[in-house]
Amino acid sequence: MTAVSNALWRAFGALVVALMLTPLALVVLFSFTDNALTNFPIERFSTRWFRTLFERAEFWKAFGNSLTIAGSVAVISSVVGTLAALALARLGERLANAALVTLCFPVMLPALVIGIALLVFFNKTGVPFSLATVILGHLVITQPFVILIVYARMVGFDYAAVDSARDLGASPWVAFWTVTFPMVSTTVIGAALIAMAISLDDFIITFFTIGGGNTLPTYIWGKVRTYLDPSINAIGTILLALTIASTVLALRLSRYRG
């Protein structure tokens, strides 16, 4: 390939990345301005919008809800996902692959469809909407990720180590906590953080299953509909920071390379 076409490809790549990142960069940029509207020119930088945000009780309520939900989703999906992955790994490759494909259906469905389906489901079964229904809703989409990630770790897992633990006097329970879990723990924690990032970000499923109250994304949505002030950018920045932090941590822990 010639140098020119090489440069063109690079420019194209840079353009794509720029287009994808610009909105995010703008959100962050405007969250730190003094402007009363989200517009140029920027006259002064300040943390004013963060301060106004932090003064509002609804923000803290939504923030708390987001953390409760994301935390619960992370814990539940990693526990259930680890157990499921361990069971799948014992099942043999053929059956396990069939089960994985089935389990991954929710990931392929549009979130809107899942949201509406859950809404109808909880309605018909008479389950009252609450944070619990949101957690259940999020689990539908995070669970497959965790199972996939942990299952991938179990391929090539040294079962002789677990057998050795049993041989040396460990009950199945003790063998799990002293050998199996430490061997897969970084992967499990990584998967939990990814589940957390997905949960923090989700708007659609939350919207359909929360009933009353807000999470950060639905709080933004409410504000957008009433009065668009730059404190929304501040929330966006906070969400972005949380998501990036948990993803980066997850990738580092699961030793993701490229």
Added chain:
Amino acid sequence: MAADAKRPDGGRTPLVQLRGLTKSFGPVVAVRPLDLDIYAGDFFALLGPSGCGKTTLLRMIGGFTEPSGGTIAIDGVDVTRLGPEKRPTNMVFQGYGLFPHMTVRQNIGYGLRLARVAVAERAGRVERIMDLVRIAELAERRPDALSGGQAQRVALARALVMEPRVLLLDEPLAALDLKLRKQMQEELRRIHRQIGGTFVFVTHDQGEAMGLANRIAVMEAGSCVQEGGPEEIYRQPKTRFVSSFIGEANVLAGERRAGVVTLGAGAGFAEAGADGTVSVVVRPEDVRLDPGADAEIRLDGRLEDVVFLGPYTRYRVVLDSGEEVVVHAGDAAGQAVGERVAVGWRRDRQRLVQGS
């Protein structure tokens, strides 16, 4: 017999008693109903080709695979239904199964920690066992920083430190290169001598079985076809399979009618037994070229190949029946390839087995 002299029996009860032990995986019968006695102090080999059920048998003794039928008793106690953590056995797995998140010292101390052995005693026992298997300088390493031979020693130490009544080893040397394997064989013999325990190991390498064990059970397709000392198994193989699996053997087809055996290659002799096809098995070192008068069995053929191998020379003779006989002889006899030669052996050097 020399190997038999070491054999502890004479009314003593075996340490490990397998009775009618069997295992099926769905339609696959991995181990057919099998009886086996292993005595205290034995260095016992389960020898057989790949897929004959050795690992399955060993795992049943260790408690990792539940038998489909039969019983396992250790020290007179029925352990058939006990989990591995409740058996007086310890196992060295083929892949070693070291704990990657622990140092060598922690790996070795793991079992003692679970058994709540006091810290001081635990440290002492770990030190002593590391000295015994010569890995003291590796104590603080993690398993991923060990060579194959070192990992092997750590796995051995981790099992030995528990002072098991029976130590089980699944193909302990298979992953090592030839030189290391020879070295570890010597080590294993030394360790067995030094601690005087009972070792049961699985191998598909007859040389390894002969070199290490004082008792060998030869397995074929899930059954134990012969059990005995190395010399007994070599000298008196019960089946053609055993004879050809253990060392090199010449096997000649024949037929028995009314107590007279006639070989397809020509010779005949009287030996009582049931009518039908038989095989004569004779070791290459027991066959003579141009045999003297003491050779009761004599056959004619053509010298096909001569290879000088140092301690002996290997002659390949094609008999007039088309069958081949290999001869190992210490002294070069001066025959040239292509010449007609006679081979022969003494009756007491051959084994007659039923079937072909």
